[in-house]
Amino acid sequence: MRATEIRALGEVAAEGVTVLRDVVRGMHTGIASRVFTSVGPAARPVEVIHDAIAHTVYSAVGTAGQRLPEAVTAVAAARVHDDTPIDQTPAAAEAIAALNGIYGDELAARGNALATTMxxxxxxxxxxxxxxxxxxxxxxxxxxxxxxxxxxxxxxxxxxxxxxxxxxxxxxxxxxxxxxxxxxxxxxxxxxxxxxxxxxxxxxxxxxxxxxxxxxxxxxxxxxxxxxxxxxxxxxxxxxxxxxxxxxxxxxxxxxxxxxxxxxxADLEKGVNAASWALSRLRETRALAEFLNLRSDGIKDLRFGACLDEDWGEADPDEFLRDxxxxxxxxxxxxxxxxxxxxxxxxxxxxxxxxxxxxxxxxxxxxxxxxxxxxxxxxxxxxxxxxxxxxxxxxxxxxxxxxxxxxx
CATH class of the missing domain: 3.40.50.1820 (Alpha/Beta hydrolase fold, catalytic domain)
Incomplete structure (x- = not known):
């Protein structure tokens, strides 16, 4: 495994922590907002304190989630002297292929070393x-x-x-x-x-x-x-x-x-599209919809079998079941x-x-x-x-x- 690939793994781990934090924070915020709104103005002081504490906690988790994987992989990369690409190992190659299938468009856009090239x-x-x-x-x-x-x-x-x-x-x-x-x-x-x-x-x-x-x-x-x-x-x-x-x-x-x-x-992609659309209607589950919508462009193209640039170029990738x-x-x-x-x-x-x-x-x-x-x-x-x-x-x-x- 090369040093660049170790650092790339750190980037993926940090992004995973960020995504998980955002999902939890989004659901927490949606549920809390619903509760405070139902109580009315009397809940405003508690809401202010709640929001301040939540902001501090989620910010700390986000900072740790970014810095810890980067620090660990930086130390590991400095000690690696093997220049064999990780994707030549069958088990590692299959794991990277799964990651690319789910998140490969973002990996490529970020220039991550784990993004597979044809x-x-x-x-x-x-x-x-x-x-x-x-x-x-x-x-x-x-x-x-x-x-x-x-x-x-x-x-x-x-x-x-x-x-x-x-x-x-x-x-x-x-x-x-x-x-x-x-x-x-x-x-x-x-x-x-x-x-x-x-x-x-x-x-x-x-x-x-x-x-x-x-x-x-x-x-x-x-x-x-x-x-x-x-x-x-x-x-x-x-x-x-x-x-x-x-x-x-x-x-x-x-x-x-x-x-x-x-x-x-493919029916599975159509089902996920419909589920994410439904989840986005409620503030309590909107974060889950945003998480589901992080799936890759390649997966979304399977919704109706999009083979051409024109099939997706000017479309909302998460629109509801439109062919x-x-x-x-x-x-x-x-x-x-x-x-x-x-x-x-x-x-x-x-x-x-x-x-x-x-x-x-x-x-x-x-x-x-x-x-x-x-x-x-x-x-x-x-x-x-x-x-x-x-x-x-x-x-x-x-x-x-x-x-x-x-x-x-």
Whole structure:
């Protein structure tokens, strides 16, 4: 762990204390205000004393919360001589990914060292998109690339999840390793800050693929893009912005596959939006609403599947359940595919989906909006939860079927 990362942890800890203090103070103030108002003018002297004491206590807690973590991390940073990035350690990388998913937009805005930057990763290590670095990372590179883009609060290691117990999986290896052997695709894993706007990551993925294909050791003929959950939306966004900019890599894309992606939004985010709106109506719970509204831009984009800058650029991010999303056209000549699943049979499965995304959203089939997947380009399954999609033999068989078209 580097000294800058230790100091970054201190900044996060100090911010966490501040947020907790503000929530408690807000609820305390709201409840006290309600009580004093109900009593009337007779309570004014007590109210003045109460407010003075509360202000002193909360100020002291805030000061301690800022200075103590900074002091502790400053001492620790001075004693650290290891220059290995913390995000190369799998357990630490997963914790940082979760932090980025929840709070990554603020980390990036503050320049915090824990803010993940989009990059190709091999064995947890960042690969710079230069010819020498890419050639070293991919010594057996082929002319076909399959790019894997993970979902919210995840890293590229999510793709190495083993099949769920009880599933008959003759080959439990990740999709990428199997596609290399079966179809000659070189798997490329991407890690990114899932707390940023989906469209911001779309721009980033466009730029990364531009640099990667230019630095690739051999001429690239085919590109397949596979995204899980939020990753599918990032892929669609990148294709759109890459096409707008006339990027050469876009012309090499043959297949786009979205596994459990909330094209029409995720119910959990809609529920949190509705809850925070309701909590903000009362002064006693307004602080809780403000706390809930601290969740990242990336999470809020999942409310209705926002893939474009225009979807959020001039909107109040916490407005009550308003869908402003424009449709993102598919690339011409590219086959788009989806996988949707539910954890229970109908009709319960249609309501609950895979615990995070409903089948109708993953398939892009809504009453008002419809994503133009062709009827034969989808796979709908039951009995699987959201993360089972990362490694399942039936899904892999369909991937081989879909991607074989571009491998011939």
């Amino acid at each position: 990059a190709v990763r091999v064995d947890g290590r960042r690969v710079d998109p230069t010819p020498s670095a890419v050639a070293e990372a991919f010594p057996d590179a082929t002319n076909r690339i399959v790019v894997f883009v993970h979902g919210l609060c995840q890293t590229e290691t999510s793709w190495r999840r083993p099949p769920r117990p009880g599933v008959d999986a003759p080959d439990p290896r990740p999709y990428g390793a199997r596609l290399r052997d079966d179809l000659g695709f070189t798997p490329v894993d991407v890690r990114y800050n899932t707390g940023l706007h989906i469209s911001s990551n779309g721009h980033g993925l466009d730029e990364l693929l531009t640099a990667l294909t230019e630095a690739w050791p051999v001429p690239v003929s085919d590109i397949a893009l596979v995204g899980h959950s939020m990753g599918g939306l990032v892929v669609r966004s990148a294709c759109h912005y890459g096409d707008e900019a006339g990027r050469p890599w876009v012309g090499k894309v043959r297949q786009v596959v979205c596994l459990g992606s909330p094209h029409l939004g 402003r999303c424009a449709e993102v056209p598919f690339l011409t000549g590219v086959s788009y595919h989806f996988v949707a699943t539910s954890a229970a049979p109908r009709p319960v499965g249609m309501m609950l989906g895979d615990h995070l995304v409903r089948p109708s959203s993953a398939a892009g089939r809504g009453r008002r909006r419809r994503i133009p997947f062709e009827a034969d380009n989808g796979l709908v399954m039951t009995g699987l939860h959201h993360f089972d999609l990362l490694n399942h033999p039936d899904i892999y068989d369909r991937l081989v079927h879909w991607l074989a078209v571009s491998a011939t």
